[in-house]
Amino acid sequence: MYQQIVILTGAGISAESGLRTFRDQDGLWEEHKIEEVATPEGYAKNPLLVEQFYNDRWQQFHQGDIQPNAGHLALAKLEQEFEGKLLVVTQNIDDLHERAGSKRLLHMHGQLSKGRCPRSRQTFLLKEPFGPNHTCTCCIPAQRLRPHVVWFGEMPIGLDIIQSALDTCDLFIAIGTSGTVYPAAGFVDTANHHGAKTVDVNLLPAERGSQFQYHYKGKASEVLPMLVEQILQGKMISGQVD
Structure with missing residues (x-):
């Protein structure tokens, strides 16, 4: 889908x-x-x-x-089996995504x-x-x-690539991020503006006024395998899990 x-x-x-x-x-x-x-x-x-x-x-x-968890592995599986375009943007400076097998990956903070x-x-x-x-x-x-x-006061890496992907994506998922640090905090607004479905996966409940259309409250290691299976089966993401 x-x-x-x-x-x-x-x-x-x-x-x-x-x-x-x-x-x-x-x-x-x-x-x-x-x-x-x-x-x-x-x-x-x-x-x-x-x-x-x-x-x-x-x-x-x-x-x-320290090893990749089920969340990292689920995203690597999505990359391997998803037939469309996929870009994983991480704010993390570790290599756990790479260890899990992800290759279509951009480290915006180095x-x-x-x-x-x-x-x-x-x-x-x-x-x-x-x-x-x-x-x-x-x-x-x-x-x-x-x-x-990338230190405070410096520009994140690959913003032009990220912006281009957000402009044309039909699904944006944010996982385990506070959503308070710009420019990453503004990604959901860009995705919404261009008509994408937007999903937040976080341990914290959805904040009042959240720009995300859907919120899944829980661990990435538990929620992502389920979401990835939905996507690979061609099912639309809907509803909220709290």
Whole structure:
């Protein structure tokens, strides 16, 4: 029934895999000042502090039992079996979507697994945490790589691609995102404006005045497998689950 789908994922889907979020009451921002570890100015003032902050995230991602959950796997299945166009846009900097098998994926806030040349903006895959030896190969002299993460005050990645997909999609699903940070918070308005069906999947109940047409209250790992099966069977999404 659907021809083009855009899916936005936020911290909630990764939290189910055991990753701490930034904005929850016990989130990562509780331990750090945003301006010190998540702004260009903070990095310029103390790059070692910023690198350590992201290296701590690296250790969490790559050690222990952090694995894709049923929500990530359901989206990978949708990509493999859906015959129309699909774009998954994630606000997360982890690689859980990739580990689950997703390929049609855009990291609008960057990726922890990459470093970026501050001069050319070319990115380089990192196989270990940040250190002084991580330099680019595109400049002379070589430039020290910065985290390939979008900080406060910087523009998200791929907004033109996202905008084009939202303009033509007939289904937009937001999963585990607070819906308070722009420009991502405005994606639902764009999708509604162009006539798409809009669906929110979240642990929290729908807010009064929500722009989403449908709201599914529950874990992504429980709701997404059901939604994906509906889509693959050609059924229209309808009703609300609270």
